[in-house]
Amino acid sequence: MLVSRTGEFAHVGVSLHPERSYAVVVHGAAVLPVEPARADLDGTIASAVRTAIGEFPDGPFAVTVDLAPMLLDAITRADSALPRVAVIRVVPRPATDPALARSPAALVERRVARRFTVAGGHDLLGNELCPLDHGRLDEVCAELDAGSIRHVAIVAAGSQARPGHERGVADAIQTAMPGARISAASEYGGHGLVAREATVVLDCALSGVAEQLVDRCERVLSRLPGEFQLRVARGDGGYTTASRIRTMPVVAFGATDALEVCGAAYLEGLADCRVLLSRDGAQVAGEVRHGLAQVSLAESAGIGTELVVPTAVLTPERDVTPSGVPGRMPDVPVVRARHAPELLACVGAAVSSPTSWLDEVAFIESADELRSVRRDAEERATAFVTANGAAPGTAFFAEVSTVAVPYSPAGTVRIRVRVAGTPDIGLTQPLLETP
Amino acid sequence: MSGAATWISAADVPALYEGAKFYAPAVGDAGRSSLTSWLTGLLEREGPVALHRVETMAPETPCVSLCVLGSGSALADLPPAGDEFVAAIRQIEQLQGVRFGAVYPLAAATVSALVPVAAAAQLGVPLLDADGMGRAFALIHHTAMYLAGISPTPLVAFGPTGDSVLVDARTGARADRLLRASLDTLGGWAALASYPTTAGALRRGALPGTISRIANVGRVLLQQTDPDLLISRLAAITGCRRLGRGRISELEQLSRPSDGSIPAHPSSVVIDETDGQRRQLRIELRSEIVAVFANGELIAGAPDLLCLVDATRGTLATLDNLERGDLVDVLVTPGDAVWYSDEGMAMVGLSFHGIPLDHPRRLRGEP
């Protein structure tokens, strides 16, 4: 049976690629590919929306756009016009080795024009390791102000637990250069200085591109008759609002894999399965649980470093075992994708749900404290998913995991919460009520 | 220096990293790219590091062990400035008035297996193909050297903040406690230089061949393949076997009474077997996997080396990264023989973790 997550409304899924764009209209079991006369962004979206109105005249409609291929193209293209970024690290001491001073990912480092280290930072639980060096900060501000760089990425050790130093730096930069585009790592949360730094560098670099794309989509939709909600697919296969992508573009990064996996599962009517896709001639596998793609923080989209936004992990999969059945997971069905990847991504975008993700470290001393810390994290994740477009009260915890952090002081736990919600328009059925 | 050496070059770094994870699957990959690119850069700049078997070194050669003390998460969030390990060694050299002729890992596992390579490259000294644990244990005196009567002190812990602690203590346990008390202030992790000794003492005190071993295991792990094939290949070189495969159904915290002096509180992972007898596997954690119960029956435990393989991805599953619903294989690999001796068992066996049950190997009548 079909996982009817589109309720009684037509949903448009769009996948934007540099060379052309793709779209489908999904309405329950009906999946209509869109064949636009002009396959650019404007033509594809307009054609898809007209198809939706023509086939299903009773709105409302939602249009979910996958920007990831465009964003990846922007950072990988040699002649990219992306802005160059200044990075300010707030750590107790500057790196003594060049490899430790830069990002291990060449694609990220290419965007970095200047690097500064300002002494400061906290540990994982928010204890100050070193006071913020205001003298050095003033020098950095002066240097930046004198130069031409207007995009500044800031990452402070421990800022996910205590963002004070990071905010101090951001305030100082803003004061010195009122027009600067500043990205601070604490806005994304997550772990690992390298991953957090790479995320803010990309955030800074991609903000312009993401903004232009979202603007263009909105312009196309505003010229069409009717009311449309524009949504942007997230790396984890869910979606968020256009306005959140303007402020946190990296969230849209690497969405395509998760969308393809979810799209293939949807077409088979399955909410829990393993999906086999073909990638550059080889077979890869992804997993779907509760209708959501299984995601992690591994290196995404081949950029050479982890980010702090989760993406679907596709792993190489040999074909079936000698006995003829895929042997790894006897307890879930295996789906072999039968459609073009672009179509799958469009379907995945169309049927996606608003999601949020939280990954934090906390310190607990008792079971009661653990409960309250978890509840707290769940509440925050719920608030995020509502901000991302979920109808209030529909949050569903796809995963809440708490693990002890090895070799840390007893009581240190890592909490991860993944929440999906029911869209605030159109989708009338809660996510889990699937056959 | 005499005898033949092998070399560790930049090309070996990925295999070392993966193999080191097999011997201590505690920490995820958050700090992976910064550490491997640092080490790769060093080996490219300074050239390969010579890897010597202990018995090929002149017995009087002063040697010192290195490791990352503290959590991998802290290390990932505050990566090294790059000079911490050399700085720790230099302090002991100053104190003792020696110049170390070789370094070796305290534990050839997790990131602690990589930092001695980096330090050897920085110092221009050889690396010994030996270590003190053959895996990772929680406390610094849980080493073969300590059992052989070699003192861990004087030791120096040098933190990423640039602060350091020098500890001299009468027993290993006190040294560990003194050290651990400073760890938070040092930044959550520290470069630890300890067990200053000679190559001669290490001949009888250290576990040989452990660096080459992780490199071999790492090469197997790097060939991404399906988990069944992966496990049979690993079995061929490590003697591991699969205890069961199942889905994680529960992650429990503070699941048993704990003693705050050991890092990481006790937690448990409950796995429902998906095939075979469909048993309930219960995995007890304390930084590492301490014991595995099947339907309540103890089937493996420390000092066995226990790890999880993500059966959907064919990669090692690290303990800070588990989620309910994950499909995992539970693997057991025999630890080094020294740990199954009465002294070894008393130090790192099940009773140390508060599990007063006989080790399954003993119940089976194995030595």
Next chain:
Amino acid sequence: MSQRPSTLPITLGGLVRIQPLARASRLHFADPLRQVEQVVLAQTFERLRRCAPHVLVVLHDTAAAGGWSLAAALHLAWERNVSAVVVSGAVAGSAGAALAERLNMTLLAIDSDPVDVALQLAGQVSAPAAARALGQALCAERLAEQTHVRGVLGVLNSELQNAPVALVIGETAVAGRVAALQDKTNARRVEVEVQGPDEQPWARLVAAVPVNGPMAVEQVESLLRLARPSLQAAWAQTRLDSTVHSAHEQAAFGLLRRLAAEPPPDAPAGPVEIETPPWSSELGWQIDGVNRAVWLTPLRPSGAPSEEVTHLVRAAWQRGRTHWPLVVDGDSWISWHSSEDADDVGPLRRAVTAFRDSAAAHRLVIGVGQAHPGVAGLMRSVAEARLAAYVARKQGPAGVQWFDQVGASAALAWLPTTEIAQVADLCLAELMDARDRMALVQTVLAVLDCGGSLSQASQRLGVHRNTVLARLTRARQLGLAYDEPEQRLALHVLCYALASLWTQSGTDE
């Protein structure tokens, strides 16, 4: 108490009925019939390894450290074939419950100190008869606390679990589990008579005891006997005080009538099945079968009867039929007989015959309705009985009229409708001037015909219930006080006469 104290070991089911295990939460309960021969307080796994089969293990100290230790203890318990494992609730999580289920090992979680619990259990297990006696004593205590028949049956059924118990009057279960009456080849029937306050057998307690169950027949019987005083007390309490009782019956009947008149809002359209309210069994009423109502009314009505008259009528009517109701309704009394068989008129015929002397003495007449099923049927039969009683007045004191024989149409065809309509012009002038008089009269007639049931009337008229209500209100304002007992019958007849006149002429002119 048990006549033959059994020395059989106590069962797990027996232990969890009494403290301390009555408070324990059952994370997995494998088999209540499992015997418990000994209690072991296991502080170490070594002690667990030495357990004999059929012991109950209370985990403590090292063996109850949580996490793995519960899993290991469950496994050892399973290996040693113990009966149950008791552990502190603080260490028993969902994974422990899951493993207990997998091993099918009973796992009970307690909040109190394991040592205390083990000591108490040891005492209970070493003296199974005493524990059982304690169980019975506790049961007696619980029985004594019950003030209602239902409560008594509830206690019995929770105590006897696999042996269903019912309170039976005639062959009908009036309370408890009907399963007690169903013939089962693998169950033995145990019956205990229950006497009413007049020493007459009033009802029976019936239990079906599984042949291979853990409870001996004697044990069940003694429990049923134990319940007798409570039942009698409950019965007496509601029965002895006749004033309270008749008020109670009156209110209850009013409630029944309202129930029949106003089915629940979510009830489907069409004939409504009204569920017999459970409180009716408390009064000893039987309504579930087909009901035939009896209307006892004075030859010359003169307002509500005094309590004394009611008492006398009750005494006469209920002689030998103590469970037959007698409900005061206006100047009359209602009673009924419920039976599985609509043609079963014997008991009622005998009752009416037996009552005739008293009827003559009190100058009463008797109307008997037809047999109709359920609550709604009872109401219909009451209306019929009332009409029949009206006809019976013509026979003088102790007159009896069965509606079956007279039939409504027959009775009414008798009426001088034209004359009656002329009376209406005089005494209901306001109504007769109203333009909607026809609708109003038809509505009131329908409601009266339906024994006061608005929903039945609305169905019959094909209008909404609210319309019926509105018309009734208007009719009352215009003088058609159909709900005043003294006038009801007259108005009923009047309405009938008007309606049939207008129907004949096809107009209300």
